[in-house]
Amino acid sequence: MSAPSSRDAAELYEHFKVLDQPEMYSESGCADIEGLVAEIGRLKEECDATILAHNYQRPEIFEVADVVGDSLELAKLGRDVSQSTIVLCGVHFMAETAKIMSPEKRVLIPDARAGCSLAESCDADDLVERRDELRQIYPDLKVVSYVNTTAAVKAVTDVCCTSSNALKVVDSIDSNNILFCPDRNLAAYVASNTDKNIIAWDGDCYVHQQIRPEELRKVRAIRPDIKIIVHPECRTDVIDEADAVLSTSGMINYAKSSDSDSFLVVTECGLSDRLMLEAPDKRFYKACQLCKYMKMITLEGTRDALLHGRDEIILSAEVCEAARGSIERMLELS
Numbered sequence: 501m502s503a504p505s506s507r508d509a510a511e512l513y514e515h516f517k518v519l520d521q522p523e524m525y526s527e528s529g530c531a532d533i534e535g536l537v538a539e540i541g542r543l544k545e546e547c548d549a550t551i552l553a554h555n556y557q558r559p560e561i562f563e564v565a566d567v568v569g570d571s572l573e574l575a576k577l578g579r580d581v582s583q584s585t586i587v588l589c590g591v592h593f594m595a596e597t598a599k600i601m602s603p604e605k606r607v608l609i610p611d612a613r614a615g616c617s618l619a620e621s622c623d624a625d626d627l628v629e630r631r632d633e634l635r636q637i638y639p640d641l642k643v644v645s646y647v648n649t650t651a652a653v654k655a656v657t658d659v660c661c662t663s664s665n666a667l668k669v670v671d672s673i674d675s676n677n678i679l680f681c682p683d684r685n686l687a688a689y690v691a692s693n694t695d696k697n698i699i700a701w702d703g704d705c706y707v708h709q710q711i712r713p714e715e716l717r718k719v720r721a722i723r724p725d726i727k728i729i730v731h732p733e734c735r736t737d738v739i740d741e742a743d744a745v746l747s748t749s750g751m752i753n754y755a756k757s758s759d760s761d762s763f764l765v766v767t768e769c770g771l772s773d774r775l776m777l778e779a780p781d782k783r784f785y786k787a788c789q790l791c792k793y794m795k796m797i798t799l800e801g802t803r804d805a806l807l808h809g810r811d812e813i814i815l816s817a818e819v820c821e822a823a824r825g826s827i828e829r830m831l832e833l834s
């Protein structure tokens with residue numbers, strides 16, 4: 501987990517001219533990017549701010565980020581950074597998690613509309629109702645929630661998890677019966693690797709849900725040597741085709757340390773951009789989809805977040821405290 505080293509506009513152009521928005525990464529587009537990157541650097545100093553970015557962000561966001569990471573790494577950083585302002589370039593639940601971990605800090609997200617279909621699929625009151633029904637049958641039932649949930653859901657959760665530690669959290673928890681919320685695909689992946697009884701919430705990530713196993717098989721047929729790396733938010737029939745099932749940062753570590761030189765990256769497309777930066781000598785093929793929420797975060801929005809102090813994450817002290825307990829238990833268990 502690190503911020504990529506700074507590149508000049510020409511280098512950025514070389515890396516990203518293959519993306520879907522060629523005009524944005526044209527030489528003149530990259531000159532604009534360079535100006536914004538410098539302005540954001542100055543504002544960060546003035547505001548005593550740090551920028552934390554998720555691995556799915558646009559490549560130019562990596563240029564202004566102090567650290568780029570997966571959900572677990574961002575949750576830990578939200579607790580540990582020293583600056584008084586955190587700008588979270590990711591989706592809303594990630595910014596909420598930073599606020600939960602550091603309620604005394606100012607936490608900004610460049611666009612508060614950057615949601616997540618998983619977080620939207622689970623309402624805290626519905627979760628409490630389902631948990632209480634299930635406890636009539638399984639008195640020891642515990643709620644494990646993926647971090648892709650609102651602060652209100654985290655506040656009624658026993659232990660949170662992320663894609664990199666879900667199995668470890670489930671196996672470490674002192675209950676045999678677990679209501680796993682909200683991703684039914686991640687729940688199915690965990691259920692197939694544990695002896696515990698996993699009862700899944702019925703949510704999914706609209707991005708990963710669209711990926712089909714046929715697409716992977718076609719690539720494997722043409723390139724039998726390729727390593728297929730899959731995010732556990734994918735459907736079970738997609739996971740069945742994987743050489744490795746990994747979180748976003750897990751995929752980066754795997755690709756860097758693998759003897760193979762070509763990979764089919766089965767997750768949101770931004771991860772392929774990050775992989776191109778982190779392992780420039782290897783080849784990455786995309787079986788990916790764009791997350792419209794992640795792509796709402798732009799350099800202009802990040803500059804405006806610092807200039808105008810928006811959009812600020814505000815959470816009540818009670819919700820923050822209850823939600824923090826579920827994240828801290830996750831950090832203890834993993």
Ligand code: 13P
Pocket residue numbers: 555569570571572648662663664705733746747748749768
């Ligand atoms: P990671 O924790 O693997 O980064 O996943 C976050 C996410 O939202 C995947 O869609």
Ligand code: SF4
Pocket residue numbers: 591615616617618619648705706707708733768791792793794
């Ligand atoms: Fe949510 Fe899916 Fe986007 Fe990740 S990729 S932020 S799970 S909608």
